[in-house]
Amino acid sequence: MSASSPLLAELIDALRCLPGVGGKSAQRMAIQLLERDRGGGRRLASALEQAMERIGNCSRCRNFSEDEVCAVCANATRDPHILCVVESPSDLAAIEQATGYRGQYFVLLGRLSPLDGTGPEELGLHALAARLEEGEISEMIIATNPTVEGEATAHYLGRLASAAGIRATRLAHGVPLGGELEYVDRSTLAHAFGGRQAVE
Amino acid sequence: MSASSPLLAELIDALRCLPGVGGKSAQRMAIQLLERDRGGGRRLASALEQAMERIGNCSRCRNFSEDEVCAVCANATRDPHILCVVESPSDLAAIEQATGYRGQYFVLLGRLSPLDGTGPEELGLHALAARLEEGEISEMIIATNPTVEGEATAHYLGRLASAAGIRATRLAHGVPLGGELEYVDRSTLAHAFGGRQAVE
Ligand SMILES: [Zn+2]
Ligand SMILES: [Zn+2]
Numbered sequence: 001m002s003a004s005s006p007l008l009a010e011l012i013d014a015l016r017c018l019p020g021v022g023g024k025s026a027q028r029m030a031i032q033l034l035e036r037d038r039g040g041g042r043r044l045a046s047a048l049e050q051a052m053e054r055i056g057n058c059s060r061c062r063n064f065s066e067d068e069v070c071a072v073c074a075n076a077t078r079d080p081h082i083l084c085v086v087e088s089p090s091d092l093a094a095i096e097q098a099t100g101y102r103g104q105y106f107v108l109l110g111r112l113s114p115l116d117g118t119g120p121e122e123l124g125l126h127a128l129a130a131r132l133e134e135g136e137i138s139e140m141i142i143a144t145n146p147t148v149e150g151e152a153t154a155h156y157l158g159r160l161a162s163a164a165g166i167r168a169t170r171l172a173h174g175v176p177l178g179g180e181l182e183y184v185d186r187s188t189l190a191h192a193f194g195g196r197q198a199v200e
Numbered sequence: 201m202s203a204s205s206p207l208l209a210e211l212i213d214a215l216r217c218l219p220g221v222g223g224k225s226a227q228r229m230a231i232q233l234l235e236r237d238r239g240g241g242r243r244l245a246s247a248l249e250q251a252m253e254r255i256g257n258c259s260r261c262r263n264f265s266e267d268e269v270c271a272v273c274a275n276a277t278r279d280p281h282i283l284c285v286v287e288s289p290s291d292l293a294a295i296e297q298a299t300g301y302r303g304q305y306f307v308l309l310g311r312l313s314p315l316d317g318t319g320p321e322e323l324g325l326h327a328l329a330a331r332l333e334e335g336e337i338s339e340m341i342i343a344t345n346p347t348v349e350g351e352a353t354a355h356y357l358g359r360l361a362s363a364a365g366i367r368a369t370r371l372a373h374g375v376p377l378g379g380e381l382e383y384v385d386r387s388t389l390a391h392a393f394g395g396r397q398a399v400e
Binding site: 004005006007008010011013014015017018019020025027028029030031032033034035037038040041042043044045046047048049050051052053054055058063064065066070071072073088089090092093109 | 204206208210215217230233247251252265272289309
């Protein structure tokens with residue numbers, strides 16, 4: 001059928017740039033839009049074009065933003081004394097959605113990875129250090145991922161905070177809620193065991 | 201994070217018009233395009249816009265086509281004597297991909313459904329009857345879906361063919377290949393049992 005319409009074949013192929021979308025689902029998506037929701041398809045085309053062209057990074061926190069300063073940074077009701085440092089906008093989104101955090105963020109857009117050429121400069125750590133020197137922040141929450149590179153990045157961030165005389169904290173590691181011990185990986189379990197806490 | 205960028209929030213929302221895409225995957229798709237594949241995102245925007253605006257239906261078979269007559273109908277190497285009637289472009293695609301069929305198609309873009317106001321007119325059955333009258337077609341393969349409405353449509357199509365003196369055939373029903381009998385639904389199994397064939 002794609003053979004009957006080059007434009008349809010092109011649409012099916014272009015849909016495959018979406019994560020998790022293979023040939024079968026791309027075909028289903030394209031046909032469903034054409035058959036039942038051309039308005040939705042047009043709106044998606046326009047939203048994609050606008051987003052790809054106009055979304056850059058906030059000059060203060062490096063999160064996605066089409067404005068010079070993003071809405072989170074510009075929000076006067078958020079606590080200016082706590083700064084949460086994350087690797088990516090997705091991590092920021094996860095924290096916003098799962099927690100009641102009302103402080104500020106700084107997005108590294110990566111993690112220290114000397115082999116890939118990602119050093120402090122690429123992660124905006126000079127800007128972060130300058131921000132810590134401003135004196136308004138009293139706690140820096142380090143929320144990098146629990147991977148080797150994330151841990152190395154966390155270590156570096158900890159030194160930055162300590163140089164600025166700021167308290168640094170990390171997300172707690174441990175057994176995930178609802179997880180069964182026998183299915184928790186060994187290092188998480190060892191960590192949770194070593195960090196056991198007194199029952200009140 | 202979507203709170204930090206209205207354009208991103210709009211993109212996440214617009215992505216949900218795609219079948220099978222909920223809020224979580226829409227967010228993942230939007231962020232991945234922004235972080236890693238803006239070229240792919242722009243190409244998708246343009247493919248969507250072109251497809252939604254320019255793809256109509258072939259005047260001969262009603263399949264999707266941006267041209268007056270689609271590439272399948274215009275393909276002189278396909279057998280003009282066999283016509284396969286399907287409900288939707290997706291069914292046509294499934295047959296093209298699964299079988300070696302090299303005849304022509306007619307796409308109903310629906311099925312008879314008096315309650316929804318879908319009658320012979322909406323399914324283009326006058327055009328189909330006219331085509332059968334042209335005298336070139338010797339076999340009409342009825343490939344509507346094995347649903348109540350599909351069966352009613354098949355019945356109607358069979359009468360059209362018979363009025364034009366054309367042999368009508370239907371796809372064989374039976375136990376799916378690789379299926380286990382105990383998991384096959386009862387009516388399929390009953391049908392397969394009743395239609396049992398001699399072993400050669
Ligand atoms: Zn910001
Ligand atoms: Zn055609």
